[in-house]
Each structure stands twice: as C-alpha cells, then as structure tokens.
Amino acid sequence: MASVGVGYDLGASTYSPAGRVFQVEYAGKAVDNSGTVIGIRCQDGVVLGVEKLIRNKMLVTNSYRRIFTTSMSSGLAIGGLLPDGRQLVNRARDEASSYKTNFGIAIPGKVLSQRIAMYVHAYTEYWHLRPFGVSSLLGVYDDSDLGAQLYMIEPSGECLRYFGIAVGKGSQQARVQLEKLNFDTITAKEGAIKIAEIIYQLHDEVKDKPFELELSWICDASNKKHQFVPKELLDEAIAAGKKAAEDDDSEDEDDDDDANMNDNQ
Amino acid sequence: MAAQLKPNMFKGKVSLGTSIISTTFDGGVVMAADTRTSAGVYIVDRHTDKVKKLTDNIYVCESGSAADTEAIADYVSYYLEHQAMEIDEAPRVATAAKLVSGFIYPNKDYLMASMLVAGYDKYEKGSIYALSLGGTMVKQKWAISGSGSTYIYGYCDSVWKENMNKDEAVQFCLNALTRATFRDGYSGGFIRVCVITKDGVYRKSHKVDIEYDNLKGDL
Numbered sequence: 342m343a344s345v346g347v348g349y350d351l352g353a354s355t356y357s358p359a360g361r362v363f364q365v366e367y368a369g370k371a372v373d374n375s376g377t378v379i380g381i382r383c384q385d386g387v388v389l390g391v392e393k394l395i396r397n398k399m400l401v402t403n404s405y406r407r408i409f410t411t412s413m414s415s416g417l418a419i420g421g422l423l424p425d426g427r428q429l430v431n432r433a434r435d436e437a438s439s440y441k442t443n444f445g446i447a448i449p450g451k452v453l454s455q456r457i458a459m460y461v462h463a464y465t466e467y468w469h470l471r472p473f474g475v476s477s478l479l480g481v482y483d484d485s486d487l488g489a490q491l492y493m494i495e496p497s498g499e500c501l502r503y504f505g506i507a508v509g510k511g512s513q514q515a516r517v518q519l520e521k522l523n524f525d526t527i528t529a530k531e532g533a534i535k536i537a538e539i540i541y542q543l544h545d546e547v548k549d550k551p552f553e554l555e556l557s558w559i560c561d562a563s564n565k566k567h568q569f570v571p572k573e574l575l576d577e578a579i580a581a582g583k584k585a586a587e588d589d590d591s592e593d594e595d596d597d598d599d600a601n602m603n604d605n606q
Numbered sequence: 607m608a609a610q611l612k613p614n615m616f617k618g619k620v621s622l623g624t625s626i627i628s629t630t631f632d633g634g635v636v637m638a639a640d641t642r643t644s645a646g647v648y649i650v651d652r653h654t655d656k657v658k659k660l661t662d663n664i665y666v667c668e669s670g671s672a673a674d675t676e677a678i679a680d681y682v683s684y685y686l687e688h689q690a691m692e693i694d695e696a697p698r699v700a701t702a703a704k705l706v707s708g709f710i711y712p713n714k715d716y717l718m719a720s721m722l723v724a725g726y727d728k729y730e731k732g733s734i735y736a737l738s739l740g741g742t743m744v745k746q747k748w749a750i751s752g753s754g755s756t757y758i759y760g761y762c763d764s765v766w767k768e769n770m771n772k773d774e775a776v777q778f779c780l781n782a783l784t785r786a787t788f789r790d791g792y793s794g795g796f797i798r799v800c801v802i803t804k805d806g807v808y809r810k811s812h813k814v815d816i817e818y819d820n821l822k823g824d825l
Contacts, residue, residue, distance in 0.1 A: 445704030449693050484729060485695070 352468035364472055365465050368496035371474030372421035376552060377509035377540055378407070380418060380478040381519065381532040382491040386560020387480030388529050388570075389418040390536035392509070392544060393553040408557045408569070412437035414447060415481040416557050416567035417457075420508040421496075422474040429477055429494075432460050450481030454492035454500050462498025472496045476508040480567070482559040489559070511543030518542075529560035533570050534581045541582030542589045554579060623792020625754030625783050626656060626667035628724045628734045629766065630747050631775035634803030635724040635732040638779035639667050640754065640787055641795030652795045661686050662807070664702045664725030665800055669752035670739070674719040678709045698727040703735030703743050711741025720751045726802045754786030754793035761785055772801060784814050 349355050350363030357363060376392040391407040407426070408418045411433040419426030436456040440448035448456075457479065465472045479492040493508065494500045504524040507515035518539050527535070533556050544552055556575055559567045570578070623644050628637040639656035642649055656668045658676075660683045668675035682705045686697045703723040710719055724734040736742075736749040748766050750758060762782050770778065776799055787793045794814075801808040 443704065443708060444689060444701045446698060446701055451694070452692055455692075485693075 353465050353470070353472055354468040362465065362497075365497045368421075368472040368474045369476070372476045372496065372508055373510065373512070375421050375509050376407075377507055377511040377515055377543060378418050378420035378476070378478055379505075379507040379515055379519070379536045379539060380480060380491045380493070380503070381505045381522070381527065381536060382480075382489055382503065382524065383527045383529045383532040383560065384525070385489070386482055386529040386532075386558055386563070386565075387416075387489045387491050388532040388536060388556065388558045388560070389416060389478055389480050390533070390540060390557075391418055391420075391555045392511070392540045393555055394550045395553055396550060398551075402553060405553070406555065408555050410567045411453070411479075412441075412448060412567075414483055414559055414565050414567060415450065415453060415479060416559060418478040418480070418557070420476045420478070425473045426475045426477060429457060429461065429473065429475060433457050433479075447483055449483050449485050450479070450487060450490040450492065451502075453481060454479050454490075454494065454502075458494045458498050458500035461494055461496065465496070465498060478506065478508070480557075480559050482565045482567075484565075507539075510549070511540070514543050515539050529558050529562060530574065533558060533574055534578045537578035537582035538585035541579075541586040544586070554582065623754075623790070624656060624669035624752030625750070625758070625786035625790060625793040626669050626722055626752045627750045627755070627762075627779050627782050627786075628667060628722045628748065629770070629775050629778055630732045630734060631770045631772055633732065633772060634726045634801060635734055636772070636775040636779050636799065636801050637665055637667050637722065637724050638776075638783055638797055638799045640752075640783055640793040640797060642793055643672055644792050649794075654795070655798060657798055657800045657809075659683070659807075660702050660723070661690065661697055661725070663696045663727060663802065664699050664723065665802060665807070666702070666706070666724070667722040667751070668719070669721070670719040671717070674717045675721060678706055678717070678719055678721070681709060682706050696727055698729055699723060699725040699733045699735060700727075700730065700745075703737060703745075706735075706737050707741045707743040710737060710739075714740050722749050722751055724802065726804055728804070731804075732802065750782065750786075752786075752793065754783075754790035757789040758782050758786045772803075776801065780812055784816065787814055788816060 349357035353364040376394040378391045380389045409430040411417050417430055437448045461473050464470050473496055477494045482489045491503050493506050505519035556570045558570050626639040637657055641654045643651040643654045658666050658679045685705050690697050720739050721737045726732050734746050734749050736744050736746050783797050797812045799810050
C-alpha cells in the first residue's frame with residue numbers, strides 16, 4: 342500500500358486528512374494475509390468454503406475450524422484473525438438465540454447481519470480498542486422472501502449482501518472467477534464444487550503452506566440447516582479441485598498429496 | 607370510622623370480567639368480545655373495546671385486570687412496531703404472542719392478564735395464541751377466555767368445526783358470547799367482532815339477542 346498514515350494511524354478514533362481511518366484499513370490487511378474464504382449464494386442455498394492454511398504438520402486434521410454455526414439456519418465463515426473471529430461467532434450466536442427467545446422466530450438474515458456489523462463497527466470508534474481483524478461471510482437461509490442470503494461483514498462494520506464474494510489471499514482472482522458464474526441457475530452442489538475448484542486453483546503450493554478445505558452449506562438438501570457438506574460431496578469437490586488445479590498448470594508440477602491433508606476427513 | 611363507610615362495591619379493582627373468543631376460519635381469524643368493564647358490582651364502562659390493535663394485522667382480546675392488559679398491549683405494540691421496521695415486513699402473530707408471554711411469565715406474581723393474540727401473517731396465515739394467567743402460550747384453532755368462558759366450554763366444544771367460512775365463524779362467536787353473557791354477571795353490553803384476513807381488518811358491533819327461546823337449537 343502506497344501511503345503510510347504517519348501520525349494518523351495510532352488509533353481508530355483518528356481520521357487522516359484524506360478522511361481515512363488507517364487502523365481499520367490495517368485490520369483489513371490482516372484479512373488479506375489469511376487463507377481464502379469464498380461464499381456463493383445459490384438458487385437453493387448458500388455455500389461457504391475456506392482454504393485453511395496449516396501452519397503446523399502436527400495439527401490434528403479437522404480440529405482447526407473456520408466455519409461456525411451461528412443458528413439453525415445460518416453459518417459464519419471467518420477470514421482473518423481466527424481468535425477475533427471467534428468473538429464474532431459468540432456474539433452472533435447470542436444475538437440469534439436472544440432474538441428467538443424474545444420474538445419467537447428465527448433471526449432473519451438481514452437482522453443478524455446488521456447485528457454483527459454494528460458490533461464490529463463499535464470497535465472502530467474508540468481509541469482504546471482495536472478493530473476486528475476479520476472479514477466474515479455470513480450465510481443465512483430463512484423463510485423470508487429473500488430466501489438464501491450471503492452477507493460479508495468487513496472490519497469497518499460495512500455489511501452488504503452478495504451473490505458471490507471472496508476474501509483473503511486469493512480473493513482478487515477468486516472474485517474474477519466468481520463473476521463468471523451464472524447465479525440464476527447455480528445449485529448448492531455446483532457451488533460447493535466450484536468453490537473447491539477456485540481454492541485449489543489459487544492455492545500457491547510453492548509460496549503457501551499446505552492447506553485443508555472446509556466446506557459448509559445451508560440449502561434445501563440440508564433442510565435449510567447449516568452443516569458441513571456430506572463426505573461424498575466433499576470428496577467429489579476435492580477431486581474436482583485437484584483436477585482443476587492440474588488442468589490449470591501449464592507446466593508439470595508435483596501431484597503428490599502432501600500439498601493437502603484432506604485424506605482423513 | 608370513615609373506612610367502615612366505604613361501600614363494598616367500590617373495593618374491587620377495575621377488572622375485565624369478560625367473555626372473549628377467537629376462532630380461525632378458512633381465510634383468517636375472527637375475534638369477539640363483550641363490552642363490560644366492572645369494579646365489583648359497579649359497571650365502569652358498558653361499551654369497552656376489549657379488542658385492541660397491536661399491529662395492522664394482529665389484534666388482541668384482553669381479559670383480567672384492565673390496567674395490566676393495557677400496559678402489556680402498549681409495550682408489545684411498541685416492540686412490534688420496531689421489529690416491523692427492522693425486518694421490513696408485517697410482524698408475525700407468533701412474535702406478538704411471544705412478546706406478550708415475555709411480559710406475563712416473568713411477572714406472573716404481579717399481573718393478572720389472560721389474552722388471546724390473533725391475526726393474519728403470510729407465514730402461518732390466520733393463527734391464534736392463547737396466553738393464560740401464568741404466561742403459558744398455546745397455539746389453538748379456537749380459544750375462549752374470561753370469566754364468562756367457563757359457561758360456554760360445552761357449547762363451543764360441541765359446535766366448533768374446522769374450515770368454517772367467514773359468516774359461520776362470526777356466527778359461532780356471536781352465539782358463544784351470547785350464551786356466555788347470558789349466564790355471567792360480569793359480561794354484558796354488546797359484542798364487538800373483528801375479522802382479520804389477508805385483505806385487512808373488518809370490525810363490527812352486534813347487539814346481544816338475549817331472548818331465551820333464541821338460544822335453543824344448533825349453530
């Protein structure tokens with residue numbers, strides 16, 4: 342990034358002369374450095390996928406989660422600092438359960454996304470707090486007219502609804518790929534496979550550590566419940582992803598399997 | 607000395623000795639109530655409106671202490687209005703009922719309110735929730751409450767049927783409340799009827815036809 346906010350970046354309560362809040366932008370950098378997170382809003386549901394970079398070979402597979410269930414029909418995928426993300430997940434869970442307790446209905450997607458966004462935004466207003474270094478992708482499938490919804494909440498507290506969105510290391514290229522999809526017809530199953538393909542294609546085996554793919558969905562097939570995709574679909578997606586990565590490579594590259602550790606899922 | 611002079615009839619709190627009823631029908635709900643508010647043996651109001659609006663599509667029949675039910679209805683309609691803005695559509699009857707029980711249950715030792723929350727929303731169509739004194743919330747196809755309701759359980763159980771049309775449903779409510787008012791001293795006045803469908807709300811008042819001969823026979 343070209344400009345450095347000398348003197349104006351010491352706290353989130355300070356604007357720069359150009360009207361920027363540097364601490365919030367720096368929080369965005371934390372997101373840019375993390376593994377890619379992709380979400381697609383399909384005709385029959387929402388699919389979320391994460392490229393989980395494995396920092397340590399001794400890590401027990403599947404113990405490291407970046408997608409969390411926040412209510413029966415909603416899930417949150419975390420891009421950026423995971424501990425910050427877990428705070429958001431807890432907050433989202435509290436909001437969803439208290440809404441159900443008070444109003445008797447499942448929290449609608451637009452309400453939950455706004456509650457998370459307001460919480461994130463609150464941390465951008467005070468000098469003694471730092472903003473969340475998290476961009477979260479919220480997938481919701483409620484019974485409102487909107488049906489399946491995909492929201493992204495950025496470190497600034499901005500919250501918008503998307504057909505498809507990606508954050509993290511490979512987000513630039515991922516977004517280009519997402520723009521090519523036909524969102525009028527894509528199904529959740531196709532979306533899951535597409536996410537895997539994009540993540541495998543974008544993963545840089547040389548520069549990046551090995552990774553694990555995490556895929557979840559809320560769709561008609563899952564009875565509108567947020568859950569990790571069934572094993573058969575996950576295997577199918579991984580296979581499609583690997584194939585897409587091979588096809589993509591113009592040069593010969595190792596096909597060996599220590600680039601990804603999904604075998605014991 | 608002065609305390610002994612206070613007539614008994616002024617000792618009671620203002621209470622909605624009441625007969626209220628609500629039933630679903632094919633297309634919405636009908637709610638009806640008598641119009642008597644009493645304090646002991648003194649009739650405070652003989653043309654009370656016990657069918658209160660919470661939102662355009664949800665109404666509530668009140669029985670018990672008038673002050674308690676009115677306070678609850680005010681709070682609930684306030685919360686519903688805000689929720690409607692947040693979710694950008696008409697609130698659901700289930701939500702209104704949950705909010706009412708959210709008031710009654712935690713304060714059950716202090717309140718005496720029994721309410722029927724009914725209305726039309728696009729998810730459940732016409733629905734009725736009966737909220738009793740302890741805060742129990744039960745979804746029912748038809749419900750009665752109030753002091754006068756005890757006299758008409760038998761009548762309603764035998765006469766009610768599913769999927770009535772609007773006129774049958776209104777007549778069912780009128781017949782039931784007529785019989786309740788007939789026997790319950792704390793119910794009387796006339797009958798206010800409110801019909802709620804997807805097309806809106808329709809309210810009308812009906813005189814009570816109390817000739818004994820007219821109470822015989824079927825619906």
